[in-house]
Amino acid sequence: MKRFIILGLSIAIAMTFLAVPVMAGKTMDQIEKTGKIKLGFREGSIPFAFVDPKVGRHVGFSVDMAGELAKYLGMRFDKTIEIVPFTVTPKTRIPMVVNGTIDVEMGSTTYTQKREEQADFSMIFFFSETTFLVAKDSGVKSLQDLSGKRVGAARATTNLRAVEKLANEGKFDPAGIIVTETHPQGMLALKSGKIDAYSTDRSLLEGLRMKDKNPDNWMTVDFAIAYEPYAYIMREGESDFRDFVNNTILWSVHTGKFFELYEKWMGPAGVVPIPMSDAYKQYLQMMVYPISDGWWKK
Secondary structure, three states: HHHHHHHHHHHHHHHHHHOOOEEEEHHHHHHHHOOOOEEOOOOOOOOOEEEEEOOOEOOHHHHHHHHHHHHHHHHHOOOOOEEEEEOOOOOOHHHHHOOOOOOOEEEEEEOHHOOOOOEEEEOOEEEEEEEEEOOOOOOOOHHHHHHHEEEEEOOOOOHHHHHHHHOOOOOOOEEEEEEEHHHHHHHHHHOOOOOOEEEEEHHEEEEEEEEHOOOHEEEOOOOOEEEEEEEEEEOOOHHHHHHHHHHHHHHHHOHHHHHHHHHHHHHHOOOOOOOHHHHHHHHHHHHOOOOOOOOOOO
8 A cells, every 4th residue: 555655646746747837948958069968877776877897887777768868869959969977976966966067867866855955856767665685694584683783874865864763763773874885885894794784775785686796695675664766866947858858758668668678677687687566567657648759859
């Protein structure tokens, strides 16, 4: 029931985004003039945006969605739009959008009301939940089992705030809360024994686990402490650009490209297999308003 309530609220939020009148913005003009779009990606948010050492560049579901965005911007302006990638962290992603270093952050950022006060967000495109990665033989089966243990989470994340909130409320009593700058650093701290559990989104934890040399040594616990709706970050006051990003998401769902990319990264043979629930499929279908071929034209 809780999941359907979340999906229902998310659809309402999505419709609100689409109801805002279009206003001229500097971002679209700058992209047209320069032929470039500045995109922020994480280095370790597997499978959404991460650096693949084999190819030496960012890859992932959201990186491929960025490719779709650049493709349709190119069709709108009748020129090739080059993606200029920047690496962001949980701490720097919003400031880099706000100060103009990047035009949009496309990764696995949780949409929250507090963040909405600082920047604008796309429609919600994915749902995850905050939980923990632990050693398989740790015996951790509940939040209370983490009392007396060292728990880690990345700085400036909703996961860290959820862990701190539960600790402050006395829901569990960790020996310490260790703050890392990135998820790969958190995984390293877990493997080296500096922490006993690392907290972030379940999808990202599975990505960290699957990329480890010994994935069977680790497990994500069954319980969750918060829910995480993902969206892309943009500057406020750029509604024409935000609408273009939203339409790219909607069109990819409408044409099936979204599901193709999901299968590539999160299907049974993907980097991190994450089954698409019926509720999530229904959300994706319900958020697509009537949209016609050629929507990208001026």
